[in-house]
Amino acid sequence: MAVKTLIEGVREALTEEMERDDRVWVLGEDVGKKGGVFLATEGIYSRFGEARVLDTPLAESCIVGVAIGAALNGLIPVAEIQFADFIHPAFDQIVSEAARIRYRSNGDYSCPIVVRAPFGGGVHGGLYHSQSVEAFYAHVPGLKVVIPSTPEDAKGLLKAAIRDPDPVMFFEHKKAYRLIKGEVPDGEYVTPIGTAAVRRQGINVTCVAWGLMVHHCLEAAEAVAPEGISVEVIDLRTLQPLDRETILRSVEKTARAMVVHEDNLTGGFGAEVAAIIADKGFEHLDAPVTRVAGPDVPAMPFNHPQEEAFLPNPEKIAAAMRRLAAY
Amino acid sequence: MSEEEQARTTTARQPRHAALGLSPERLQVMYRQMVLARALDRRMWVLNRQGKAPFVISGQGHEAAQVGAAAALRPGVDWLAPYYRDLAFCIAMGMTAREFMLGVYARAADPASGGRQMPSHFGLSRARIITTSSTVSTQVPHAAGIAYAAKTRGLDEVAVASLGEGSTSKGDWHEALNFAGVHRLPLVCLVQDNDYAISVPHRLQMSVDSVADRARGYGMVGTTVDGGDVLAVHEAMKEAVQRARSGQGPTLIDAKVARFTSHSSDDDQRRYRPQEELEAMLRRDPLERFRNYLLDETVLTDESDELLQQGCTQEVEEAVQEAQAAPEPDPADLGRHVFAQRLDSSVSGDGVGDDTWQSRR
Numbered sequence: 001m002a003v004k005t006l007i008e009g010v011r012e013a014l015t016e017e018m019e020r021d022d023r024v025w026v027l028g029e030d031v032g033k034k035g036g037v038f039l040a041t042e043g044i045y046s047r048f049g050e051a052r053v054l055d056t057p058l059a060e061s062c063i064v065g066v067a068i069g070a071a072l073n074g075l076i077p078v079a080e081i082q083f084a085d086f087i088h089p090a091f092d093q094i095v096s097e098a099a100r101i102r103y104r105s106n107g108d109y110s111c112p113i114v115v116r117a118p119f120g121g122g123v124h125g126g127l128y129h130s131q132s133v134e135a136f137y138a139h140v141p142g143l144k145v146v147i148p149s150t151p152e153d154a155k156g157l158l159k160a161a162i163r164d165p166d167p168v169m170f171f172e173h174k175k176a177y178r179l180i181k182g183e184v185p186d187g188e189y190v191t192p193i194g195t196a197a198v199r200r201q202g203i204n205v206t207c208v209a210w211g212l213m214v215h216h217c218l219e220a221a222e223a224v225a226p227e228g229i230s231v232e233v234i235d236l237r238t239l240q241p242l243d244r245e246t247i248l249r250s251v252e253k254t255a256r257a258m259v260v261h262e263d264n265l266t267g268g269f270g271a272e273v274a275a276i277i278a279d280k281g282f283e284h285l286d287a288p289v290t291r292v293a294g295p296d297v298p299a300m301p302f303n304h305p306q307e308e309a310f311l312p313n314p315e316k317i318a319a320a321m322r323r324l325a326a327y
Numbered sequence: 328m329s330e331e332e333q334a335r336t337t338t339a340r341q342p343r344h345a346a347l348g349l350s351p352e353r354l355q356v357m358y359r360q361m362v363l364a365r366a367l368d369r370r371m372w373v374l375n376r377q378g379k380a381p382f383v384i385s386g387q388g389h390e391a392a393q394v395g396a397a398a399a400l401r402p403g404v405d406w407l408a409p410y411y412r413d414l415a416f417c418i419a420m421g422m423t424a425r426e427f428m429l430g431v432y433a434r435a436a437d438p439a440s441g442g443r444q445m446p447s448h449f450g451l452s453r454a455r456i457i458t459t460s461s462t463v464s465t466q467v468p469h470a471a472g473i474a475y476a477a478k479t480r481g482l483d484e485v486a487v488a489s490l491g492e493g494s495t496s497k498g499d500w501h502e503a504l505n506f507a508g509v510h511r512l513p514l515v516c517l518v519q520d521n522d523y524a525i526s527v528p529h530r531l532q533m534s535v536d537s538v539a540d541r542a543r544g545y546g547m548v549g550t551t552v553d554g555g556d557v558l559a560v561h562e563a564m565k566e567a568v569q570r571a572r573s574g575q576g577p578t579l580i581d582a583k584v585a586r587f588t589s590h591s592s593d594d595d596q597r598r599y600r601p602q603e604e605l606e607a608m609l610r611r612d613p614l615e616r617f618r619n620y621l622l623d624e625t626v627l628t629d630e631s632d633e634l635l636q637q638g639c640t641q642e643v644e645e646a647v648q649e650a651q652a653a654p655e656p657d658p659a660d661l662g663r664h665v666f667a668q669r670l671d672s673s674v675s676g677d678g679v680g681d682d683t684w685q686s687r688r
Contacts, residue, residue: 025479051479052479056506057502057505057506057509059498059502059505059506061468061498061499061502062468062471062499062502062503062505062506064468065465065467065468065469065471065472065499065502065503066468066469066471066472066475066503066506067472068468068469068472069408069457069468069469069470069471069472069473069474069475069476069486070472070473070475070476071472072457072469072472072473072476073406073472073473073476073477073480073482073484074476074480075476075479075480077472089498092462092465092499093465093468093499096460096462096465097460097462097465097469100460101458102664102665102666102667103443103664103665104440104443104444104448104450104458104460105439105440105450105452105458105664106437106438106439106440106441106443106663106664107441107663107664108438108439108450108451108452108458109450109452109457109458110667141665142665142666144666165666165667165668166666166667
């Protein structure tokens, strides 16, 4: 085991999968010689060459559309969208095409592509380099939505995504890329898509999160522990398919639940988690399900005070934990 | 007479089809594909009026462009990313009358979608016709991706993206042609310009007479061709396919065609097209034109044509009977094929899984 960053986990997964299977093909803006704007594909171009690591024109719909076509003709494309904020032009290709190819062809065709995109704020990215877009895609049957929060999972889940026979949206929190370090197992392993991880055991409050927010929740849980509030932190890891059982099992134990996400509150994926808990775990609840999320403003501002004000952080989350425990 | 003059005289005397390397037998096959497509198309409108097909969308008037183009391709090797008017194209690529009618009736055995999609949303992996949606132009980047994969894998395959002129206004069309031009991909983009995108005329769709004028901007060859002349389209397509196969990059073909029917069964083109225009258009029937050519060249006789027509009518009727008798999709299969593997129903809501992808991929 060696300690690595989350982005190293991504890079290792890509490299190993490209070595394992020569059908794996990386495409996106600046993914070649530059190695991507975050250096997620650093060193991959020099190792595998332009035929397998392609700098595309600056056209997101083209990137995903071409990936779909290449998948239909035998490749396993891993498309990088430079920032999740720029994925919207590809929405039609992802939602109308990739997600439906198997269904609308009644199983005659499949679409094994991965679309990777850095998301999330806290890096002074302003309105167009900070967004969380997972809720849009988690709403779409036919897509899998994966968001790793640790280097180990970044590697294991990306490998699983590349081997998956269906389209996978793989969102990587850009602030977590280098901030989050952790042990990564040596040798070959794959982390299955569709299973949540309990990151901290607890008995008073269930706290559900994904991406960087998992780490904020763990910090908050640590802060409230001396006060006698024992928080169980669940890292969803995949939003679609969602591991409902792990959530509900925890709520059965704690009787109190909260969801934390960076995306703005209304229509965020937290609403779905809250609805599932209300629907399937109602009889276990001693308190209303709480959400901690970004405010309903169009996007995260660039200036420091407003960016801070937008983002959930360990203090805000801890405060919500205290309120919920006291309810 | 010099040798050169002699050669020229010989060429001038050679029938057009022979100069294109098309045998009389091949011409008969092509003619039959056009006749069959027209017969299927007309029959589905009757089914629509009888209330047996809730929606139909047509390719009448486009047959020469489609069959002429398909004749330059190798079915099962080359790829077609079609659009909803490509009935004759798909027939020529290997889709059967029965398979088409199963789609018109939205039956479970419909190979394109199991009755999930509207009719004429083609797709048939056996014939390398990719699955299509209703959101026009999305198939053009797919064709570019297919061509890219073929090129990078060293495969001798050509991808054809087929679409109407209205679709060329969309961003995906531009993005895909730009990509294809950059990588000199083995791609042919066949635009079937029938002057109308539902009701919006060509003049409000683009500022040029031919969309092929844009080819230069993508670093590719552009050709404008009379889409009512099956041999002219074939010639343009043959050149384009040769160019693609020999690594010289993509081609944009603008085939001028006629839309005989309204946009779909939910449209009435008399509301926005002048009567004289419609009458003049119907006098330019590509099927009639090809028939006259074949009669002139004695590739066809009135008697053999009669037999061929009867054969097609019978094939259509058998397809209709078979499709009508075929079972409808089972409501319990609503959740099939969302994902490859069966997921726990409590987790995903997915139904029965599909374990065939491993062998397919």
